[in-house]
Amino acid sequence: MSTDINSEVLDVPQDIRPIDVDKVETSKKSRKWKPYEKVAFRIGFIYMLILCIPTYPKFYTHLFKLEFFKITYHDFQSIVAFWPPQFVLIESEEGVFGLLNYINLILALLVAIVGASIWTLLDKKRIEYNKLYYYILVLARYRLAYGMIGWGLKKLFPMQMVFPTVGMLNTPFIDMAEKKLYWSHVGISFEYTVFLGFAEIFPGLLLLNRKTAGLGAALAAVVTFNICIANHAYDAGVGVPAAYFSIIGVFIAWYDWRNIWKLLVGEKDVLQPFRYHPVLTERWQKNLTTGLKWTFNFLFVPVAAGLWAYGFFYGNNYNIPSTPGLAGTKGYYNVTEYRLNNKIIPYTPQDSLRWQDATFESWSSLSYKTNRGAIADRMIGYSPLRVKNDKKNSKLNQVNTQNSDELSKEKKDRDLGVTRWEVGGMAGERRYFYYKADTIKHVLYLQNKNKYHEDETQVLHYSRPTADRIILKGINEFKDSIYVVLDRSNKKYPLVEGRQSNIKAF
Numbered sequence: 001m002s003t004d005i006n007s008e009v010l011d012v013p014q015d016i017r018p019i020d021v022d023k024v025e026t027s028k029k030s031r032k033w034k035p036y037e038k039v040a041f042r043i044g045f046i047y048m049l050i051l052c053i054p055t056y057p058k059f060y061t062h063l064f065k066l067e068f069f070k071i072t073y074h075d076f077q078s079i080v081a082f083w084p085p086q087f088v089l090i091e092s093e094e095g096v097f098g099l100l101n102y103i104n105l106i107l108a109l110l111v112a113i114v115g116a117s118i119w120t121l122l123d124k125k126r127i128e129y130n131k132l133y134y135y136i137l138v139l140a141r142y143r144l145a146y147g148m149i150g151w152g153l154k155k156l157f158p159m160q161m162v163f164p165t166v167g168m169l170n171t172p173f174i175d176m177a178e179k180k181l182y183w184s185h186v187g188i189s190f191e192y193t194v195f196l197g198f199a200e201i202f203p204g205l206l207l208l209n210r211k212t213a214g215l216g217a218a219l220a221a222v223v224t225f226n227i228c229i230a231n232h233a234y235d236a237g238v239g240v241p242a243a244y245f246s247i248i249g250v251f252i253a254w255y256d257w258r259n260i261w262k263l264l265v266g267e268k269d270v271l272q273p274f275r276y277h278p279v280l281t282e283r284w285q286k287n288l289t290t291g292l293k294w295t296f297n298f299l300f301v302p303v304a305a306g307l308w309a310y311g312f313f314y315g316n317n318y319n320i321p322s323t324p325g326l327a328g329t330k331g332y333y334n335v336t337e338y339r340l341n342n343k344i345i346p347y348t349p350q351d352s353l354r355w356q357d358a359t360f361e362s363w364s365s366l367s368y369k370t371n372r373g374a375i376a377d378r379m380i381g382y383s384p385l386r387v388k389n390d391k392k393n394s395k396l397n398q399v400n401t402q403n404s405d406e407l408s409k410e411k412k413d414r415d416l417g418v419t420r421w422e423v424g425g426m427a428g429e430r431r432y433f434y435y436k437a438d439t440i441k442h443v444l445y446l447q448n449k450n451k452y453h454e455d456e457t458q459v460l461h462y463s464r465p466t467a468d469r470i471i472l473k474g475i476n477e478f479k480d481s482i483y484v485v486l487d488r489s490n491k492k493y494p495l496v497e498g499r500q501s502n503i504k505a506f
Helices: 035-052 057-064 073-080 099-122 130-156 178-187 190-207 210-233 239-264 283-313 404-409 494-500
Strands: 331-340 357-360 365-369 430-438 443-448 457-466 469-475 481-489
Touching: 035 099, 035 130, 035 239, 057 073, 073 130, 073 283, 099 239, 130 190, 130 210, 130 239, 130 283, 178 190, 190 210, 210 239, 443 469
Parallel strands: none
Antiparallel strands: 331 357, 331 481, 357 365, 365 430, 430 443, 443 457, 457 469, 469 481
């Protein structure tokens, strides 16, 4: 979308260098494309159109409902990181993007082949497609660039893969979904998470410049292919979208491949290749293309980065609650004493009511372990795991993601909308509660964070005889009277001590 006629490129057969690029079709120096080149281009052109233009109505519904003065980084992300086509939806443990959902990329290719066949029958006289090739490359380039930058910003400002919570550090590995383990162990290293963000943003920035687009596309293809493999290895849920980005990267980089192969493998000189760019003769055309380019680049790079930075530094982390917890309570606690209806209940791992331990986070979250299972929330981040071969189970196979963004726009408490990272993808016996603290009356109003047990509430009075002791008494979720004495343990976590003991992630 630039007006610089000397550098926007499209590598087509190299022995043509027309004087008037607007008349490239009739130039005597133009070489006819070979039949297989024209067929391949037609297929690629239609395929990229299908991949690069959103094909599901909800994208446009969301887009036209955006309120400019309430826009957030979530909104920018939904625009630039829209999903590949979904002609069919096949449920699996990996969510909506399991292995079988590659069928959608295959179906898109079949549609492109059929469309190219019809195109071939109707357009037999065309000798080349320089102009169309140029425009489809521009579309693919900007689509991939903004998508890569959008993916990278959530890691550059670590909000996707966050530092493990105290509750998670006290949950056995066997009780965590693979994706939970993967994201948590990336999040334990602040620098590595930021580096992963840079590795995605850098190719995106290269794609915004015509001269570096080939390199950016190649890097994007490699990075996203690695993401694809990792997501399938850990059932992380976005393997297909990552592969989709990789395909677009290969399509863009392919234009330079012939020259690279000739230079590096064939060890032959590469003359300046033919570069097609439309000549804009009217001032308004030049102003329009330049204005569109810089407007979108400004919105999806510095503005989007600013919104992500604001969310990270000012308590709008989409995976971490923002309400501060009781000051100085963060940590792991042993349950020294537990009374149920004024009766002392001795410790036993078989008891379904007695707390075995408890954790407080730096935000308003209290968890405790007891011998009572719960329906596991299969949502982790923005990607829901699914229950295979159980499509009618709307309770477990729900598709709603965190609604913290909508709650925030409505000026409501957003914390119950982000807790799904804290509880999602974990089985076992640890129960998580959000609490609202009345620090004057010393009362905690608790609500279960698990979507399937959100009706469980407690009202507990608290006191702190010492800095490391908390006493809770009140009514639990079963309307029983409880009295709990918690003593903080100076527990060490080798994973944290060894890798990030001197760095505070949030």
